Amino acid sequence: MSFSSIRQLATGEAIQRRIEQIAGPRWRRYLPERIIKLFLFLCATTSIFTTIGIVSVLLFEAVLFFQEVSIFEFLGSTRWTPLFSSKSFGVWPLITGTMLTSVGAMLVALPLGLLSAIYLAEYAPDRVRRVVKPIMEVLAGIPTVVYGYFALLFVTPLLRQIYGEISVFNGLSASIVMGIMILPMVSSLSEDAMQSVPRSLREGAYALGATRLEVATRVVVPAALSGIVAAFILAASRAIGETMIVTIAAGQNPNFTLNPFVPIETMTAYIVQVSLGDTPTGTIEFKTIFAVGLSLFVITLGMNLLSQYFVRRYREVYE
Amino acid sequence: MAVIAQTDFQKRLNRRRLNGRLFYALCLLAVVIALAMLAALLYNVLSQGLTRLSWDFLTNFPSRFPDRAGIQAALLGSVYVVGLAGSLAFILGVGAAIYLEEYSVRSWIARIIQVNIANLAGVPSIVYGILGLEIFVRFMELGKSVLAGGLTLALLVLPIVIIAAQEAIRAVPPSLREGGFALGATRWQVIWNLVLPYSFPGILTGMILAVSRALGETAPLIVMGALTFVPFAPDGPLSRFTVLPIQIFNWTSRPQEGFHVNAAAGIIVLLVVLLTMNAAAVYLRNKFQNRAHG
Numbered sequence: 135m136s137f138s139s140i141r142q143l144a145t146g147e148a149i150q151r152r153i154e155q156i157a158g159p160r161w162r163r164y165l166p167e168r169i170i171k172l173f174l175f176l177c178a179t180t181s182i183f184t185t186i187g188i189v190s191v192l193l194f195e196a197v198l199f200f201q202e203v204s205i206f207e208f209l210g211s212t213r214w215t216p217l218f219s220s221k222s223f224g225v226w227p228l229i230t231g232t233m234l235t236s237v238g239a240m241l242v243a244l245p246l247g248l249l250s251a252i253y254l255a256e257y258a259p260d261r262v263r264r265v266v267k268p269i270m271e272v273l274a275g276i277p278t279v280v281y282g283y284f285a286l287l288f289v290t291p292l293l294r295q296i297y298g299e300i301s302v303f304n305g306l307s308a309s310i311v312m313g314i315m316i317l318p319m320v321s322s323l324s325e326d327a328m329q330s331v332p333r334s335l336r337e338g339a340y341a342l343g344a345t346r347l348e349v350a351t352r353v354v355v356p357a358a359l360s361g362i363v364a365a366f367i368l369a370a371s372r373a374i375g376e377t378m379i380v381t382i383a384a385g386q387n388p389n390f391t392l393n394p395f396v397p398i399e400t401m402t403a404y405i406v407q408v409s410l411g412d413t414p415t416g417t418i419e420f421k422t423i424f425a426v427g428l429s430l431f432v433i434t435l436g437m438n439l440l441s442q443y444f445v446r447r448y449r450e451v452y453e
Numbered sequence: 454m455a456v457i458a459q460t461d462f463q464k465r466l467n468r469r470r471l472n473g474r475l476f477y478a479l480c481l482l483a484v485v486i487a488l489a490m491l492a493a494l495l496y497n498v499l500s501q502g503l504t505r506l507s508w509d510f511l512t513n514f515p516s517r518f519p520d521r522a523g524i525q526a527a528l529l530g531s532v533y534v535v536g537l538a539g540s541l542a543f544i545l546g547v548g549a550a551i552y553l554e555e556y557s558v559r560s561w562i563a564r565i566i567q568v569n570i571a572n573l574a575g576v577p578s579i580v581y582g583i584l585g586l587e588i589f590v591r592f593m594e595l596g597k598s599v600l601a602g603g604l605t606l607a608l609l610v611l612p613i614v615i616i617a618a619q620e621a622i623r624a625v626p627p628s629l630r631e632g633g634f635a636l637g638a639t640r641w642q643v644i645w646n647l648v649l650p651y652s653f654p655g656i657l658t659g660m661i662l663a664v665s666r667a668l669g670e671t672a673p674l675i676v677m678g679a680l681t682f683v684p685f686a687p688d689g690p691l692s693r694f695t696v697l698p699i700q701i702f703n704w705t706s707r708p709q710e711g712f713h714v715n716a717a718a719g720i721i722v723l724l725v726v727l728l729t730m731n732a733a734a735v736y737l738r739n740k741f742q743n744r745a746h747g
Binding site: 153163164166167170171173174175176177178179180181182184185187188191192195245246247249250252253254257266268269270271272273275276277278279280281282283284286287288314317318321345346347348350351368371372374375376377378381382402405406409410415423424427430431434435437438439442 | 469470472473476477479480481482483484486487488490491493494497498501544545546547548549551552553556563565566569570571572573575576577578579580581582583584586587588591608611612615637639640641665668669670671672675676678681698699701702705706713716717720723724727728731735
């Protein structure tokens with residue numbers, strides 16, 4: 135072997151040439167690579183375009199709506215009757231309806247979810263955990279329309295047997311069932327947060343003579359608090375955006391009230407009501423759904439960002 | 454003095470232990486309540502709907518008479534719309550995940566996309582319905598069709614697919630890629646022949662979860678303009694349609710008892726499909742985890 139060919143080998147030129155003999159010229163091998171990379175990049179940007187689409191559609195249509203209806207009426211009045219002949223566009227009844235059902239759902243999901251998370255993370259033997267966790271996940275996988283059926287045709291009749299003054303459509307039944315729906319979310323996210331608390335912290339507390347209860351409530355829960363709070367906020371945001379349970383079980387009467395026994399209407403239920411009706415697109419009645427949708431989007435986005443902030447800002451970092 | 458302190462301590466210890474036992478009972482009770490609710494839901498649906506299930510129920514079209522109504526149109530609509538949404542979300546989602554994990558891990562655009570996906574996952578599904586109505590139905594003039602419904606649901610489940618596929622791809626050991634590069638493979642050859650086959654079970658698990666989510670969605674399709682009463686099977690991508698959850702919603706909100714029975718029977722069909730899919734996902738995940746650790 136001559137000196138020059140050894141040098142060529144060392145610089146890889148011979149290898150290059152051999153590759154070109156086998157696999158064709160360089161550009162023909164790399165052009166498909168470029169095209170594929172471009173295609174994958176376009177796939178990745180779909181999510182950006184989705185966000186741009188959502189924001190611009192809501193903003194564009196809401197601006198058209200607010201050209202006809204003053205934003206002060208929208209945020210200042212407490213009467214919501216856009217579908218009647220005497221129209222009034224005060225969004226507050228829809229917001230109180232949404233608040234009522236979401237706060238109610240959180241009152242159910244928060245204690246139950248946190249307690250079952252503590253049970254799963256601190257008490258349950260491995261065998262029980264492996265059975266209970268997937269069953270809880272089934273609760274999370276049930277479609278909301280099924281929960282709606284359950285609320286209207288099982289929970290409401292039950293509640294009416296206990297207390298006769300409750301209407302067929304009411305916020306209470308929807309709240310309870312929505313609480314059950316978001317319970318797995320609270321429980322599994324909180325449990326994840328508790329599982330990531332290091333063992334040494336628990337063992338230190340046990341060594342000081344603490345009981346299980348004291349370890350759970352005074353060591354593990356405070357250490358995992360950022361994750362637990364984030365889970366609560368995410369679950370609340372989910373409850374605010376939930377649609378079918380409240381549409382089916384809570385009614386379509388935008389009452390400005392916090393009474394859980396009477397029919398109400400949430401923001402999401404209102405959007406469904408207009409979509410199901412025969413309101414022509416382009417009318418002011420129809421445009422209300424964009425203003426309501428924008429309010430919903432802003433509220434849930436704010437809560438999601440808050441949840442992410444809690445995870446980042448208050449996370450305890452262990453080595 | 455020491456004796457008094459001893460008994461005092463003993464008394465307190467007993468109280469602490471009692472509190473502990475009470476708290477344990479409370480935690481257990483919370484789990485039992487959650488499971489009991491699930492049991493009540495399943496029992497209620499089964500006891501109401503099981504007698505209504507029959508071949509006729511699956512193959513009939515909706516009707517004014519509850520005992521003649523069936524779910525054929527809804528079932529076919531669901532298969533078409535969710536099939537379309539699933540295929541689109543698969544291509545776009547896996548493509549996006551490959552780009553984010555293999556091509557541009559730390560670039561600014563990847564970071565923006567990542568934050569964006571996390572926030573999109575929290576947008577209420579009904580907002581996607583508004584997006585679908587404005588962009589696909591009205592702006593692109595697809596009509597309130599199977600195609601528009603499939604596109605809407607594809608965007609809705611896209612974050613789920615991307616996040617699952619990213620995790621699956623991240624779990625591929627770097628040594629596998631390096632081995633491929635050392636043999637002279639191009640980046641795409643490494644991805645196609647090594648990374649994707651290795652991460653496929655994880656991607657599939659994410660896909661199953663995404664499809665089961667799409668299958669249960671009601672609100673976005675109602676807002677987008679899907680029909681509630683469809684006496685025909687969809688015959689193409691531009692055909693109008695309904696889906697199973699909307700049919701269930703429609704029957705639930707009618708006053709007649711007979712339609713409630715139909716709703717329960719429809720729910721049984723929906724839940725059987727969903728639980729089968731979830732079981733498949735759990736099975737795949739366990740298999741995948743074993744291999745990853747083995």
